[in-house]
Amino acid sequence: METKDTLNLPQTDFPMKASLTKREPEMLEWWAKEKIYEERPSKGKEKFIFHDGPPYANGHIHMGHALNKILKDFIVKFMSMKGYDAEFIPGWDCHGLPIEHQVGKKLKEKKMSLKKSEIRKQCRTYAQEFVDIQREEFKRLGIFADWDNPYLTMDYSYEATIVREFGKFVEKGMVYKGLKPVHWCTSCRTALAEAEVEHADHTSPSVYVKFAVKSGVPDSLGDLGKAYMVIWTTTPWTLPANLAISLHPEFQYVAVAVGDEVFVVAEDRLSSLILEWDIKDYKILGGCKGKDWENAACQHPFIDRESKVILGEHVTLEQGTGCVHTAPGHGQDDYIVGLKYGLEPYNPVDDGGIFIAEVEHFAGMFVRKANPEIIEKMKQDGSLIHHEDIKHSYPHCWRCHQPVIFRATNQWFISMEKEGLRKNALAGIERTKWIPDWGKGRIYSMIENRPDWCVSRQRAWGVPITLCTCTECGEFVNTKEVFERVAEGVEKRGADFWFETPVEELIAKGTKCEKCGNEKFKKENDILDVWFDSGVSHAAVLENRPNPSWPADLYLEGSDQHRGWFHSSLLESIGTRGKEPYKAVLTHGYVVDGKGKKMSKSAGNVIAPQKIIDQHGAEILRLWVASENYREDIRVSNEILKRLTESYRKIRNTIRYLIGNLYDFDPNKDRVLLESLPEIDRYILSRFNVLREKILSAFENYEFHTFYHSFTNFCVVELSAFYLDILKDRVYTYPAKSQGRRAGQTTLYILLMGMVRLIAPILSFTAEEIWRYLPKGSAEEKSVHYSSFPASEDVEFDEELTRNWELLVQLKGEVSKASEASRRDKVIGHSLDSIIKMVLPDSIKKIVSQYAEELKFIFIVSQVELVDSFGDDEKIYVSESLPGVKIFTERHPGQKCERCWHYFVVESNANDSLNCQRCQDHLLDVGE
């Protein structure tokens, strides 16, 4: 028999190689077949309400989606293991312009002839396709969720909820129709929400234009002769809508003579304007405050209209002349200042961005095409002082990337002030827990400063604004019955119900307009902002399910959702219920590349989750999410993934080793009582208790990277390099059933059972795989995800013992360092080749001598001698970290035991065995 065969070497079928790409799909199939999520034992217990934010049903999932859903899955799984019923209902956002845009592209010219209902039908099909695609992609990540019953914002029932929720706003009088300037895309022919606008570089003409002063020159200036107010603008096409010139009441304005003309501009702007206009000779005639000019009248440069001089605080001195061209129909500030002076939000531009017929000179012209024409006209008329092109960033449509315009149109708004929506929303923010806490400040200032919510869109793919307005005066019918009738119809037939049902069937005969008494009404054609759709998800999902639980315990999305879903959900919920829909909001950062740059197609640095899954497996993606501090931007690169796969292997291999040494261990028969375990076993278990504590509190605080670092460190430092290395002697060489070996196995068993459960929320696939290789009789649960977290082991390891072992660990390190010199000098190879002699200071010696018999096993050397001093000629290692500790290493002169590799001294009268006495005993199954 070979010596090797007399040892209890590890045995296991648990593969070292993970083959994740092959095994994960099998595991997914098993989870599905066994309905592991659906039939979870925590069902019906106390709920943890985790509400999924709906991704947009367009395109394949990207790293951001993967990050988000994996984080959610960590939480679902650990809450479930904690005993909560962590139901997770995934959702998708299905309406809206991006999908309509895609469908429009596919249809090309045909779309003009298609009916709206046909376009909606195609959009529905398109959205459903991507819901199905993304669902499969999410499942592949190992996400536990109710995939068969997701919520879609285009579900008829969901659409009906949208109608009902909007009805609540209407009922409370918070909805109004207003003529206000909004972002408008002339190519998509719709109003855009703030969130649908993105900024990009754009070249615009920068022009200075003269407005002749007709009357109202302040007395203090005397007779100015041919005086002009000079304005600056980068959008000449808004000049036809000019109704006023705004001056800041407190700024100083000067009248400057240039040639035979007099220009009025802000004093502080004068010097830079002179330079820009290249004017050599000028003379300041006098000055006064802006407020002195109030109600003066100017002449529009090319339209027969008066332009009033008004005062506004929005005027700045950073650019321009301090005299601000004001077109209330084309700008937010203009609109507000215009309201004060009773100016109408005049908008002579139609949906396509074309000047309407009444516009002199430029009727029928597209606004940006009109820019050069207007400039040319002013040049000829002599009203243009200066013109150059400037590059600046300008709002663009997020879909078609065309520059948008600001344009006053009739839109539906939800008032931020009526019913105290803004105030109550801010109070709701205060009541919510924001993680990290700066998220609170972010959303707070957004809600504080935002304008009224423009909820109407002039598109086809969405839920209609179900209001009927009087054909005479525009007042809308505000009755609950109408809304409910519509909601019921939508519930059955979807939003098409609204578009297909004649108004007469919706409104009871004889209904009169409350305002003017008219009996004729028309239906609104606009649809609702998609942010309203997803904003009602708390109602549609949390309230309208069989077991309603409202509000949510947690929302978890990327930091951009402070302006998106967190925002719209808050307003919707506060508006209708007076209370916020979530107790806590957790945010994560963005996925960026290895250099910290954002991923974009144009930069070519996009890494698709699918590619990582194909190459490394979803488990590596999960480990990646766990390894990084997601509260900041998180990086992904090939190097990072390479490190992670190595780290994964280490974890897997460590656990494999535990399994391998338990091949003959029956937990029900062979377990050794905790109090009978050797001190080192109890030490490692006490270390495991510390790890367990750390990990569970990290989970509690959603700090998964703490899990990753402490867990890998435990595997590498505490187990692989320390405990397992030392334990080999005992589990390999002792008699299989000896108390010493069983004690070691008991420890390994406890570690294995604990570790597999601690990793389960993160390394879900691997934990489940391990679960099948546990010693027989270990667990009743068929899935690791049905188990609960390990309890703390009661090993009674007090502070003194802990200090002792920390010292021994440190000393072991010093012994290794000391041996390194001998190894370099080829005196020893393996550490067991050596005898260690050490001089210790009394304080250390007192402790270490208690472990005299165990030292050689702890240090993994053949002999340890504690001596008082060394001879002079010996090469002594002097410790730096443990003052007074000196170590001398030499080669053991005896014979190496073939079996346990410890060296032994051959007695003269001994037999000629190649084994030491200890092994001879062990072979006879004696002792220990």
Add this chain to the structure above:
RNA sequence: GAAUAUGUAGCUCAGUUGGUUAGAGCACUAGUCUUAUGAGCUAGGGGUCACGGGUUCGAGUCCCGUCAUAUUCACCA
């Protein structure tokens, strides 16, 4: 342009109320073992703590400024 966040070894992260020589794991280099073997063990090199000022006996930590990256807001009339 503004607000917020971040910036510690090649990578991922620690660094407590300011207090010795800034840590860990991985990676790298070298050695060792062949009893976890596409494994295990050991040692080593590697950091101007983004940069520049300031407060202090003392700053990775506190203050100010600059730069970089990301997100959001606004780019105006």
